[in-house]
Amino acid sequence: MQRTVFFISDSTGITAETIGNSILAQFDLVGFDRHRLPFIDTVQKAEAAALRIKTRYAQTGERPIVVNTMADRGLCETVAASGALMLDVFAPFIGRLEEELGTKRSGAVNRLHGLVDFEKYEARINATNYALSHDDGIDVDYAQADLILVGVSRSGKTPTCLYMALHYGVSAANYPLTDDDLDKLELPARLRPYRDRLFGLTIDPERLAQIREQRRPGSRYATLQQCRWELDQADRLLRRAGIACLNTTHVSIEEIASKILDRFGIERTMF
Missing domain, CATH: 3.40.50 (Rossmann fold)
Incomplete structure (x- = not known):
């Protein structure tokens, strides 16, 4: 079995790739064709990524998998329109943290690997x-x-x-x-x-x-x-x-x- 995986991020893509590969390693009977798409931080880039994923879907007949760390929901939805299986790394945590902290996330892009400190x-x-x-x-x-x-x-x-x-x-x-x-x-x-x-x-x-x-x-x-x-x-x-x-x-x-x-x-x- 062979499946295509895209690691997509509004930053370097290192986090998506690291976490994604850790998950994929649990499925040793499946071969994965991996692609990293970093710095998807505009609508135009998200649309281009979605087109690439959709094209791959048509070529292989197998639904691509996307491991996603984009913070902007609009960009996520644009990529999701490709029909891929979307695995949002942030999704399990953001809602619970917003509730716990009493504030909404900023949705700012390219934060993790920026020169914050x-x-x-x-x-x-x-x-x-x-x-x-x-x-x-x-x-x-x-x-x-x-x-x-x-x-x-x-x-x-x-x-x-x-x-x-x-x-x-x-x-x-x-x-x-x-x-x-x-x-x-x-x-x-x-x-x-x-x-x-x-x-x-x-x-x-x-x-x-x-x-x-x-x-x-x-x-x-x-x-x-x-x-x-x-x-x-x-x-x-x-x-x-x-x-x-x-x-x-x-x-x-x-x-x-x-x-x-x-x-x-x-x-x-x-x-």
């Missing part, structure tokens, strides 16, 4: 710059780090650091364990003063070899034997140092970040 936005940018400058041991001044991820090359350290910086304003650095570190089986000297901020990432050797092969085809770096040796040594090193570790093989970046933040007791809402 400049202080938080600046913190996010600063954290992102920090993650980039402290990526793979480029800068080893870890005094300002909220946490430091440790692991072998390509185990997921960089994307996790950037995700935490972009979404939570967390200053996260990362340190790649080198062959020299792994031979000695000792925590690198530059990390020892920050032992309480360290967290290890590991990965299955087969998956690591696949990732490395894409980066450096045919290299010793990408061989399964080298990956197994590095991961085994890294595991022994982290265990000896008493550093908590997470296997990232079958875990999303979002879940990795959440588990790390929970481990360190860092409670910050997503920006």
Whole structure:
């Protein structure tokens, strides 16, 4: 079975896509052809979106599904005229909140990802710059780090650091364990003063070899034997140092970040 899904928003569409994909993941026997339509914030754009959806309906003979986070009811109704199944993310909550708060919603568009709080936005940018400058041991001044991820090359350290910086304003650095570190089986000297901020990432050797092969085809770096040796040594090193570790093989970046933040007791809402 194959169905078409449109994620429609008056802003970036990230919320509609994230929530929509979480719901669709519950239906693993169905294939979904996904399309994101962001910044549908005028009647003209809503009419164009409705035409696209209606055209898809005619082409496939299957009713398209729309996951919608548009705030303006008029725009929602315009898109709904396409005949699609409309799943309004806000609908279950808005009415009850209006009743509880004693006020109607504003219906203003493009609110979620706008620059509402400049202080938080600046913190996010600063954290992102920090993650980039402290990526793979480029800068080893870890005094300002909220946490430091440790692991072998390509185990997921960089994307996790950037995700935490972009979404939570967390200053996260990362340190790649080198062959020299792994031979000695000792925590690198530059990390020892920050032992309480360290967290290890590991990965299955087969998956690591696949990732490395894409980066450096045919290299010793990408061989399964080298990956197994590095991961085994890294595991022994982290265990000896008493550093908590997470296997990232079958875990999303979002879940990795959440588990790390929970481990360190860092409670910050997503920006």
